[in-house]
Amino acid sequence: MSLRKLMFSAAALVILALGGSLAVSSWSGTAPPVAQADLDPPIETERVVPQSDAQVQLSFAPVVRAVSPSVVNVYATRIEQQAASPFANDPFFSRFFGDRYFQTRPRESQSLGSGVIVEGSGVILTNSHVINGATDIRIALNDGREFAVDLVVEDQQTDLAVLRVREPGSVTFPAITFADSDQLEVGDLVLAIGNPFGVGQTVTSGIVSALARTGVEASDYEFFIQTDAAINPGNSGGALVDLSGHLVGINTAIYSQSGGSVGIGFAIPANMARLVADAGVTGGEIVRPWFGAKLQAVTPDIASSLGMAAPHGAMITEVAPAGPAERAGFQSGDVILSVDGMPVDDPSAFNFRLATRPLGSQAELVRQRGNSQDTVSFAVEAAPRPIDGAIASISGDTRFAGVTVRQLDAALSEAKGLPYDAAGVIVTAIEPNSPAQAMGLRVDDVILSLNGTETRDASSFSDLASQRVQTWQIILQRGGRVSRAIVSG
Template sequence: MTSTVVTKLKRYQLFTVAVVVIAITIGVFSYPGDTDIATAQVEPIKEYSLSSLRDLNQAFIDIAAAVKPAVVTVSTERILRQRHFNPFGFPFANDPFFERFFGPYRYKEQPREREFRQQGLGSGVIIDSDGYIVTNNHVIDEADSVFVRTFDGKKHRAEIVGADPKTDIAVLKIDESDLEHLTFGNSDKLRVGEIVLAIGSPMSENLAHTVTQGIVSAKGRSDVGLAEYEDFIQTDAAINPGNSGGPLVNLDGELVGINTAIVTRSGGYQGIGFAVPSNMVQSIMNSLIAEGRVIRGWLGVYIQPISDQMAAALDLEDTHGALVSEIADDSPARSADLKEGDVIVSVNGRTIASPGELQSAIASTSPGTDVEIEVIRDGKHKSIDITLGELSDDLSGRSTDLGPVDQRLGFSVQSLNRQLADQYDLNLNLEGVVVVGVEEGTGASRAGLKEGDLIIQLNRQKVRSLSDFEEIVADLDSGSSILLRIVRGDRSLYLAFELS
């Protein structure tokens, strides 16, 4: 049998050689004048190109080998109890016809309790040789038991040291020592386009320590809707369910992020993943280990994003920054020179492009720290030194939700009087005009202006009365940008749109 196969293989090889020779002969002698066809051939790959590719390939291999021992699979178990009645109980219970002849049915069936075990899966990374592990809060949230499987295959029961739902970070601890662990990289120095690797356990424990590669697609992603404090690294490194809590590492094998979530329409990877930056992770982790809770810095401002209309009204070059709409009483910001209407553009030299970035920058800074805040005020840059306070649980750190902002002025106002103050629950001692009607579909309605809002400024000019308001409006040209400062409830906000 074997000799037959070999013989056939040799015959096939001889036939192939003959065909090749014939083909070459035809190619040479059939087209003697076509030198391009006769001499065309694939250019050999230059050795230095291959060498560069081999070096990059070896780098990926080395990074994966160095990082994988510090990556763990996190499995959780949650016990659910459900009370139910026997569906095949007495069929005539509470039946009026039956009770008419036999009297009320007196036996009361006792509900039975069934127990279900809900399993969960995620990833984590060892960040300390003594067994501290970082993962996502949503991986271990509401779990009755948490287990960690290390690279050597051993399964350990894990203790939850602390968790922070506001950043979706949790810290676990296993009773081991001399563990291989990762070091933190500086996520602030991470650049868009930089190569990163993601490691975790997608879909199943059987796929533990899966390594994928991509780049940093963007930084500072906020308003994603995943956590209260958002400053995500966006990456196209493949992240799937089960990768949550695993590390995102740079080419130095340093931890630069904790993989958290993906944007998908199919439930699987579609090229958009998010990771919590390592600087935020390290701050949260240190606080949870040392204090058992997260201690955050507090500035004491209410902030909002900047629309195109606001940028035009404030003479800003772009929409980057966070607009200060109100300053809290007895706050660090109130004690300093910060003012309503300031646009915060940097904190300690770190560029602030959105309210989310400001929240993250302040929250990740320890109370008592002196920070240098750069603002734009009246078109000029100004630096302000502020000592941060401590954010308490009852203080909101979120920016004001204004809804969409667009074009056109279309609303009516009246002078503030007792009747309107009672109707809209306004402070009669305030100065301004009351919005008593907003036309649907106008720039004002799209900007978020509502009936009952008290206008106290128009284009940064004080509005004390109806005559003040009418005088300012009379000087406006068609297409002018409108910037309103209003009081709504116990908060002041800025709204902007264009006058048609």
């Protein structure tokens, strides 16, 4: 089975028990029968027929009527480079005919997804992978009207993006209301709305199958709602709503072997989606809390050594010097069990819980140290901003022209998976078709030294990289490996 990230709309099958319990047919397999005496006494329920027309006609239609105008189709157009010849990647033909015979040509491609209107002025929430790399984005309302939109926020850490209608005119758009996704329980009825397979807006129903799912996709905040409501290609960015018509999640992925729905769909919880949507509404950037420590899951062996009944929680393995966690008294070996009363089963759950707490607030963290537990009041704060001079952009007549670097600090090192004491500068941006790009530099390269001189900060890197020399000896770290290269000046 493979997990496929898809752009889609939703659909599924739900069973309603009206005024009674569901009858379950007997299984005709070959397992030996179980004696009635071995079973708990059956729960007696009275089976009754519906007593009124209203009970006979129970329907999701009122919810759908209220919510469907807030769900839109998202059309993203991309310009991609396509090889003009099918032999372009064949080394035999490239060797004899040269690359000039195998030039690429631009090709326009379109993708389809869904989105949710979250603000009446025309702010739409969708998935980042729906619009990633798009050169033109349009939305279509359920009544057929189309609008051009601009990308306001793209947050790949959560796979969410915010769009804004470019010229709304006098139109007031029907915005959806957010629910508190922390109040969801397994078994709650939900509806998924979107545009599967491009057939048009579609509604499917199901239940919440599980909460706090991790390992779904490679995002920094894995904490998904799982549902059996049918979700298919084209449904990404669509709405998962409760029976009050409130948004509980943004549909984002399915688990499937064929690419179609098999009843295992995932949605980003509304409490995380709301943070990204708020940034899009206000036009500000997304600023998240920083804990200042690295975490790992609690294994059965660790749980046994700490006297825990079951392996759960997030264990601190390293603490950033002078960071928020250290100031709050945390140290390596501590296990965080809950945040504001919400249980923490693993590091992903802790990251989600902390990320959804407002900056400047106090969070109550239950900690286990050794065989004892206590509660720590933690000040929720953002990572420190880069100090003056921590960022340098290189221009002029140099091989490094077009590169932007930032010197490493504890928060940035943690975000990039580096040790807290990592030294050097990290590449944060490279201009297209620049000398730096032609030289082979990549975003997230950590440049350690130039011509034998350490680049411990942005200032020293800028001074060195702006020089004119015949040869550059570069030592950099890429993907956890240190490489050395010599290039002409």
